[in-house]
Amino acid sequence: MAAFEANFDGLVGPTHNYAGLSFGNVASTGNQNVVASPKQAALQGLAKMKALHDAGFKQGVLAPHERPSIPALRQLGFSGSDAEVIAKAAKQAPAILAACSSASTMWTANAATVSPSADTFDGRVHFTPANLNNKFHRSIEHPTTGRILQAMFRDERHFAHHPALPAQMHFGDEGAANHTRFCAEYDKPGVEFFVFGQAAFDSRYPKPQKFPARQTLEASQAIARLHGLRDELVVYAQQDPDTIDKGVFHNDVISVGNGNVLFHHEKSFLDQAAVLSELDRKLAAVGGKFVAIEVPEAEVTVEEAVKSYLFNSQLLSKGDGKLIIVVPEESRNIERVWAYLNKLIASGGPINEVKVFDLKQSMQNGGGPACLRLRVAMSDAELAAVNPAVLMNEALYGTLTAWVNQHYRDRLSAADLADPQLLIECRTALDELTQILKLGSVYPFQLA
Numbered sequence: 001m002a003a004f005e006a007n008f009d010g011l012v013g014p015t016h017n018y019a020g021l022s023f024g025n026v027a028s029t030g031n032q033n034v035v036a037s038p039k040q041a042a043l044q045g046l047a048k049m050k051a052l053h054d055a056g057f058k059q060g061v062l063a064p065h066e067r068p069s070i071p072a073l074r075q076l077g078f079s080g081s082d083a084e085v086i087a088k089a090a091k092q093a094p095a096i097l098a099a100c101s102s103a104s105t106m107w108t109a110n111a112a113t114v115s116p117s118a119d120t121f122d123g124r125v126h127f128t129p130a131n132l133n134n135k136f137h138r139s140i141e142h143p144t145t146g147r148i149l150q151a152m153f154r155d156e157r158h159f160a161h162h163p164a165l166p167a168q169m170h171f172g173d174e175g176a177a178n179h180t181r182f183c184a185e186y187d188k189p190g191v192e193f194f195v196f197g198q199a200a201f202d203s204r205y206p207k208p209q210k211f212p213a214r215q216t217l218e219a220s221q222a223i224a225r226l227h228g229l230r231d232e233l234v235v236y237a238q239q240d241p242d243t244i245d246k247g248v249f250h251n252d253v254i255s256v257g258n259g260n261v262l263f264h265h266e267k268s269f270l271d272q273a274a275v276l277s278e279l280d281r282k283l284a285a286v287g288g289k290f291v292a293i294e295v296p297e298a299e300v301t302v303e304e305a306v307k308s309y310l311f312n313s314q315l316l317s318k319g320d321g322k323l324i325i326v327v328p329e330e331s332r333n334i335e336r337v338w339a340y341l342n343k344l345i346a347s348g349g350p351i352n353e354v355k356v357f358d359l360k361q362s363m364q365n366g367g368g369p370a371c372l373r374l375r376v377a378m379s380d381a382e383l384a385a386v387n388p389a390v391l392m393n394e395a396l397y398g399t400l401t402a403w404v405n406q407h408y409r410d411r412l413s414a415a416d417l418a419d420p421q422l423l424i425e426c427r428t429a430l431d432e433l434t435q436i437l438k439l440g441s442v443y444p445f446q447l448a
């Protein structure tokens with residue numbers, strides 16, 4: 001029986017813009033009010049999906065959400081027709097309108113945490129959408145995300161869906177950005193690695209001083225319980241709080257793992273040596289040989305990691321024990337990082353090829369290749385049970401490219417968010433998209 005890791009990339013939504021919404025994410029705050037190109041952003045994302053599909057990897061698409069979110073604006077007291085809701089919010093609270101207009105669902109590494117069937121108590125693939133509770137604009141994502149995931153992974157014999165954790169800072173959950181799975185084979189039991197930023201119920205754990213720690217230990221533990229993971233195959237680690245204060249707002253900005261390999265920075269975790277040795281021991285128990293590739297501060301500083309997004313890369317298994325590393329253009333533009341990468345692929349280690357993508361529109365909001373994808377490891381029977389309309393191929397790429405070119409704007413500024421026409425454009429596009437991807441009715445405007 002064959003097994004795969006499929007990557008589901010977020011299709012960028014029609015309202016992609018730079019609103020400086022994510023304190024602690026230095027790209028987001030640094031690019032506030034830059035004029036965005038939703039069309040370019042979506043096409044850049046699609047080009048990555050198509051290239052990885054063409055290279056032989058299993059690739060899928062996760063649909064964007066309806067924005068601005070009229071239900072969120074109504075909940076906050078803006079009333080009248082949809083156009084009036086937008087006009088009132090634009091006048092009285094433009095920052096709230098911007099938060100309700102973010103296309104942040106494109107970063108699907110934050111959509112959910114996924115445990116493959118070989119790890120769970122009932123032999124099904126388990127999904128828990130992330131509550132993304134630390135940022136208002138992201139906290140409104142999970143109900144629709146949950147519906148979209150259910151429309152993609154419908155078959156209850158293979159797939160189990162949980163609601164998000166309580167929407168409260170104690171259970172702040174950012175999904176797969178803080179979760180990595182190590183294994184010898186994708187359909188054999190693996191070690192699930194949860195990285196948290198702070199403990200909410202235990203003051204002995206340190207905290208960052210400047211920027212928020214979005215993920216709590218207690219959220220990670222709740223996910224492990226919900227998915228029925230075995231304690232002896234779970235590892236928890238605390239991210240180094242100093243790195244959070246340097247802009248590492250998710251663990252996937254400082255480390256990435258796949259198969260038996262963890263590619264990470266010297267300053268990724270507290271008690272790093274103990275974390276690595278626990279991973280080594282637990283992976284050995286399920287027949288894997290753990291390989292840790294550690295990048296020293298002397299070669300790439302934490303600041304350079306944040307600028308280049310070297311670790312927000314994808315490691316893709318070629319099936320011969322070797323891995324491709326997928327990095328953003330920014331990693332090539334920083335000389336020391338590019339020199340490190342060239343040394344890495346020539347080193348004779350497991351990572352022996354690099355692919356570079358231009359993802360600038362997403363990068364300017366702090367989202368690199370890894371942020372843009374949600375991984376789901378599946379057996380061939382499970383893959384066959386996935387809604388086939390969301391899987392990338394030549395025809396879907398052509399359809400989605402034409403769809404973007406037809407519906408998306410070339411440029412979008414903060415002032416444009418007040419335009420009620422934008423909501424109509426978004427709904428028209430998404431109504432068509434749910435037919436292309438055969439999702440049924442998943443958006444509030446379709447369910448009303």
Ligand SMILES: NCCC[C@H](NC(=O)CCC(=O)O)C(=O)O
Binds near residue numbers: 025250
């Ligand atoms: N995994 C990458 C997530 C990036 C995302 N950025 C944002 O939401 C920025 C949106 C803005 O500022 O317009 C975040 O910080 O959660």
